[in-house]
Amino acid sequence: MSTPAVPLSAYAAEIYFRGLADERPSLPTDPTRLEAAAREVLADGPYGYVAGGAGSGATMRANRAAFERYRLVPRMLRDTTIRNWSTTVLGTAMPAPLLLAPVGVLSILHADGELAVARAAADLGVPMVLSNAASHTIEEVAEATGDGPRWFQLYWPTEDAVTVSLLSRAREAGYTALVVTLDTWTLGWRPDDLDGAYLPFLRGVGCAIPFSDPAFRAGLTTAPEEDLMAAVGRWVPMFTGTALCWDRLDLLREHWDGPIVLKGVQHVEDALHAVDAGMDGIIVSNHGGRQVDRAIGALEVLPGIVGAVDGRATVLFDSGIRTGADAAIALALGADAVLIGRPYAYGLALGGQDGVRHVVRSVLAELDLTLALSGYADLPSLRAAKDAVSTLA
Secondary structure, eight states, X not given: OOOOSSXXXXXXXXXXXXXXXXXOOSSOSSGGGHHHHXXXXXXXXXXXXXXXXXXXXXXXXXXXXXXXXXEEOOOOSOOOSSOBOOEEETTEEESSSEEEOOOOOGGGTOTTHHHHHHHHHHHHTOOEEEOTTOSSOHHHHHHHHTTSOEEEEEOOOSSHHHHHHHHHHHHHTTOOOEEEEOSOSSOOOOHHHHHTTOOGGGGTTTOHHHHTOHHHXXXXXXXXXXXXXXXXXXXXXXXXXOOOOGGGHHHHHHHOOSOEEEEEEOSHHHHHHHHHTTOSXXXXXXXXXXXXXXXXXXXXXXXXXXXXXXXXXXXXXXXXOOSHHHHHHHHHTXXXXXXXXXXXXXXXXXHHHHHHHHHHHHHHHHHHHHHHHTTOOBHHHHHHOSOSEEEOO
């Protein structure tokens, strides 16, 4: 891997030097402060949709509590002046082991939605995982991404013809990896959304991909542009309410010739089943606490899954990551890469494309500095360490 000409932490120096001209960042550099800032600019419905979780929010709290149980153990007098965090995950080269997680309905946060995120991600070389529940089509987001890396996330339709059509469109548009979300085959109990009776899909928001799909439209007597509620009526039972089973994975492998990643794995046996089924990767995730209340914190199960998989598949991680230091912990525990979701979504709400870019650069800069000051200059040295993190009693 080539050494980056400019370290990821250079963003800090850039901010300091701009201060000489009395210029300060328009958004917080601490991603944990973004939610409060976004609350000031978003209406109740959009804010609750992004910030809310299942039930009482216990799983969201468990995700954060899991991170609180780990601490980095910095080592001194190691030459980490020059760092290189670049890596390749499932054939996708990236400047650091960080991807943008699939987040749906981004137009409720900013008019440009996924297009703004795609442009910011491409500018930084960071892969974006496009949500199936997007406000723009597969092809529109691909165009916005340009030559940047991109993956496609699938909420699995009940009609195979629609599934095959979506996969075909994604491949033709240059998406290289398929992420299949397992834990959201129906919506969890989400009080923030329920209290406001807020579900954007019922108004056709976040349905750009299926509504533009020829196989989906073939089942309608009238186009979605002319009869929105008929299209919504076809969408709801097709994308929600039917549980997935392992024996259906063959359909995906038959119609997708790239890497397939299963998102939502939280148990060692499920991880091993994915490996046995020939999947290329898994994402240890509980959907950011949005689906099952009182579930285990995702980070708690990461080390056990990494050990059980033992290199036979790529292991990625999301759920609870807010900062570059959080990302460092998950990487030290064995994740091949991590995904962030809510932080960049808040950045989008606060500043559009520039807001996303600022948030991602901040996370990358903190990741770089955190690991460098802990004695690590690249992923191989971090992975070789047996004592990079300590568990609190």
